[in-house]
Amino acid sequence: MSLRAHVVVQRGSLAVDVEFAVADGEVLAVLGPNGAGKSTLLRVLAGLLPPDVGQVVVDGEQTWDSAERHVPAHQRSLGMVFQDHLLFPHLSVTENVAFGLRSRGARRAAARAAAAPWLERVGLTGLGDRRPGELSGGQAQRAALARALVGDPRVLLLDEPLSALDARTRLTVRAELHRHLADYAGSAVLVTHDPIDAMALADRVVVVEDGRVVQAGTPAEVARRPRTDYVARLVGLVLLPGTGSGQQVALDGGGAVAVAEDAAGPVFVAVRPESVALYLERPAGSPRNVWPARLVAATPHGSVVRCDLAGEVPLTADVTATSFAELGLAPGAAVWASVKASEVAVYTR
Amino acid sequence: MPAPLLVPALLAVAFLVLPLLGLVIRAPWSQIGPQLARPGVGEALRLSLVSATLATLISLVLGVPLAWVLARSRIRGRSVLRALVTVPLVLPPVVGGVALFLVIGRTGILGGPLYAHLGVTVPFTTTAVVIAETFVAMPFLVISVEGALRAADARFEDAAATLGADRWTTFRRVTLPLVAPGIAAGAVLCWARALGEFGATITFAGNFPGRTQTMPLAVYLALQRDPEAAIVLSLVLLAVSLATLLLLRDRWLGRGVAA
Numbered sequence: 015m016s017l018r019a020h021v022v023v024q025r026g027s028l029a030v031d032v033e034f035a036v037a038d039g040e041v042l043a044v045l046g047p048n049g050a051g052k053s054t055l056l057r058v059l060a061g062l063l064p065p066d067v068g069q070v071v072v073d074g075e076q077t078w079d080s081a082e083r084h085v086p087a088h089q090r091s092l093g094m095v096f097q098d099h100l101l102f103p104h105l106s107v108t109e110n111v112a113f114g115l116r117s118r119g120a121r122r123a124a125a126r127a128a129a130a131p132w133l134e135r136v137g138l139t140g141l142g143d144r145r146p147g148e149l150s151g152g153q154a155q156r157a158a159l160a161r162a163l164v165g166d167p168r169v170l171l172l173d174e175p176l177s178a179l180d181a182r183t184r185l186t187v188r189a190e191l192h193r194h195l196a197d198y199a200g201s202a203v204l205v206t207h208d209p210i211d212a213m214a215l216a217d218r219v220v221v222v223e224d225g226r227v228v229q230a231g232t233p234a235e236v237a238r239r240p241r242t243d244y245v246a247r248l249v250g251l252v253l254l255p256g257t258g259s260g261q262q263v264a265l266d267g268g269g270a271v272a273v274a275e276d277a278a279g280p281v282f283v284a285v286r287p288e289s290v291a292l293y294l295e296r297p298a299g300s301p302r303n304v305w306p307a308r309l310v311a312a313t314p315h316g317s318v319v320r321c322d323l324a325g326e327v328p329l330t331a332d333v334t335a336t337s338f339a340e341l342g343l344a345p346g347a348a349v350w351a352s353v354k355a356s357e358v359a360v361y362t363r
Numbered sequence: 364m365p366a367p368l369l370v371p372a373l374l375a376v377a378f379l380v381l382p383l384l385g386l387v388i389r390a391p392w393s394q395i396g397p398q399l400a401r402p403g404v405g406e407a408l409r410l411s412l413v414s415a416t417l418a419t420l421i422s423l424v425l426g427v428p429l430a431w432v433l434a435r436s437r438i439r440g441r442s443v444l445r446a447l448v449t450v451p452l453v454l455p456p457v458v459g460g461v462a463l464f465l466v467i468g469r470t471g472i473l474g475g476p477l478y479a480h481l482g483v484t485v486p487f488t489t490t491a492v493v494i495a496e497t498f499v500a501m502p503f504l505v506i507s508v509e510g511a512l513r514a515a516d517a518r519f520e521d522a523a524a525t526l527g528a529d530r531w532t533t534f535r536r537v538t539l540p541l542v543a544p545g546i547a548a549g550a551v552l553c554w555a556r557a558l559g560e561f562g563a564t565i566t567f568a569g570n571f572p573g574r575t576q577t578m579p580l581a582v583y584l585a586l587q588r589d590p591e592a593a594i595v596l597s598l599v600l601l602a603v604s605l606a607t608l609l610l611l612r613d614r615w616l617g618r619g620v621a622a
Contacts, residue, residue, distance in 0.1 A: 057521075060521075060524075060525050061524070061525075062521050062524060062525070086524070086529075087521070087524035087525055088523075088524045088525075088526075088527050088528055088529045088532075088533075089527075092525060093525065093526075094522070094525040096518065096522060100516075100518055100519055100521075100522040102519060102522075102523075102537055102540075102541075103541070104541065104543075105540075113523070113526050113528070113536075114526035114527050116536075117526055117527040117528035117529075117532050117536070118527040162525075162526075165527070171525075
C-alpha cells in the first residue's frame with residue numbers, strides 16, 4: 015500500500031507544487047508554517063479538491079488523480095483525522111465510528127459490531143453511547159482516529175491531529191497515535207506545523223514552504239541540518255548561510271565563523287543558542303569566534319533567557335537566568351558573544 | 364443601558380404588544396362559545412389549518428432542496444436564482460395572486476392546456492388556496508434553511524465524504540440532522556405565514572365558505588357584518604399561532620439553540 019503523489023494546485027496567490035511518495039506502513043510528515051499549502055495538499059489527497067495538474071497513485075496501480083481521472087473522495091479508500099475531530103454531533107460515538115462502514119454498505123448491526131473493537135483499541139470502551147459533545151478533547155480525537163481507521167483504509171491522512179489539544183493531553187494522545195501508526199499497514203501522511211509531532215510520529219519529513227518542498231529527510235536529519243530559517247527556528251538553531259574555505263566560513267550577511275572541519279563552497283552554518291556565551295568584556299583566551307553585539311530582546315524561556323543579538327553576525331544566545339542577572343543585561347546592552355568552533359555545525363547548501 | 368437604545372426599544376415593545384392586548388381586552392369572552400359554534404367557523408379553522416400544513420409540507424419537500432442548491436452548489440447564476448426565489452417575500456401578495464391567476468387560471472399559460480386537455484380548473488378551489496399559500500410562504504422556509512446551511516460547518520460534509528458517503532448520503536445522514544433546528548424554525552415561519560395568508564388567497568382562490576374561505580378571509584368578512592365575530596375569530600388565530608410557537612420552541616428550537 016504505497017502512495018505516490020505529485021500535486022500542482024493554485025489557491026489564491028499560493029501556488030502549490032509538491033511531489034512525494036509514501037511506502038507501505040510508512041508515516042510521512044509534511045511540516046511547514048501556516049499558509050504553506052499543507053492543508054490544500056491534504057485536501058487534494060483526500061479527493062476533496064481536484065488538483066490543477068498532477069497525479070495521485072495508490073499501490074502503483076490505482077490512479078486517484080491524473081489528467082484524465084478524478085476519483086471523488088467517497089470512492090477513495092482513505093481515512094482522515096481533522097484538527098478539531100469533526101465528529102458528527104448528532105450521532106453517538108459508536109455511530110460515528112461505524113459511519114464509514116455504514117456508508118460503504120454495511121448493515122447497522124454489523125457496523126456497530128465492527129466499531130466496538132476499535133473503540134476498545136483507542137481506549138474508549140463504555141463511552142460508545144455518548145455524544146461527541148460529552149467527550150474530552152483527547153477522547154474526541156481518539157474517537158476520530160478510530161472512525162478514520164475502522165475500514166482499514168489504504169491511506170490515512172492526519173491534518174494537525176494534535177494541535178487542538180492542551181499540552182498534557184497532547185503528550186498522551188501523541189504516544190497513542192505513535193502506537194496506532196506503528197500498527198497501521200497503509201501509507202500515512204501527517205500534516206503539522208509542530209516539529210515535535212513530526213519528529214515523534216514520522217519516519218520521514220518533507221518541509222513545505224510557500225507551496226514547495228524545501229527539505230526532505232529523516233526527522234533526525236531535518237532536525238540536525240535544517241536548510242531554511244523556518245525549520246532552524248523550529249528546532250532551535252540559528253542558521254547562517256555562507257561560503258566555506260578551509261576552516262573558515264565567510265557569511266553571506268557579512269562576518270566570518272571559524273569551524274572545526276574543512277568546508278568548501280556554499281554552506282550552512284548552524285549554531286545552537288545554548289552554545290553561545292555572552293560576556294561584558296572581550297573574553298581573553300582561545301575562542302576564535304568572538305563578535306561584538308548588542309542585545310535587542312530578552313525573553314524568558316523555561317530556565318534560560320533567550321537573548322536575540324544584533325551585530326555583524328546575528329545570533330541567539332540562551333543564558334541561564336542566573337548569569338543573565340549576574341551580567342546585569344538589559345535590551346540595548348553591548349556584549350561580546352563567543353562560540354567554540356567545535357560547537358558549530360557546517361554542511362553544504 | 365443607554366437611553367437612546369432603551370427608550371425606542373420599549374416603544375417598539377409597546378407598539379407590538381398593545382394591539383394584541385387590545386384584542387384580548389375587548390374580546391366578548393361570554394360570546395366565545397356561541398360564536399365558535401356558529402356554522403362556518405369550524406370549517407374555516409379546519410380549512411386554514413389543513414391548507415397551511417399542506418403548504419408547509421410542499422415547501423419542505425421543494426424548499427429544502429432549493430435551499431441546499433443555493434447554499435452548497437456552485438452552479439452559475441446562483442445570486443440571480445436567490446433573488447428570483449425571494450421575490451415573493453417582498454411582492455404584495457395580491458400581485459402574487461394575480462400572477463398565479465395568469466399562469467394557472469383557466470385561460471392561463473399552464474392553466475389553459477390543463478383545462479383544455481384534462482378539464483381541470485385550479486382557481487377558486489382548495490388546491491388554489493394551498494398553491495397561493497405555498498407561493499407566499501415557501502421563500503420564508505428557503506431563506507431560513509439556506510441561512511442554517513451556511514452557518515453549518517461544511518467540513519462535516521468533507522468528513523463524511525472521506526468516510527465513503529456520497530453527496531446524497533451525506534445530505535441525509537449529516538447535513539439534514541445538523542440543520543434540523545433551522546428547518547424547524549423555517550417550517551414554523553412558513554406555516555405561520557401560510558396561516559395568515561390573505562391577499563394571494565382571496566385573489567386566486569376567492570372567498571367561498573367551506574372551500575376557499577380560510578380564517579383570515581372569514582375575519583375580514585365578519586368585520587364588515589359582525590365585528591364581535593371578527594374579534595373572536597382573531598382570538599382563535601392568535602391562540603393557534605402562539606400555541607404553535609410555544610410548542611415548537613420547546614420541542615425543537617430550544618434544543619437546537621442549546622446544541
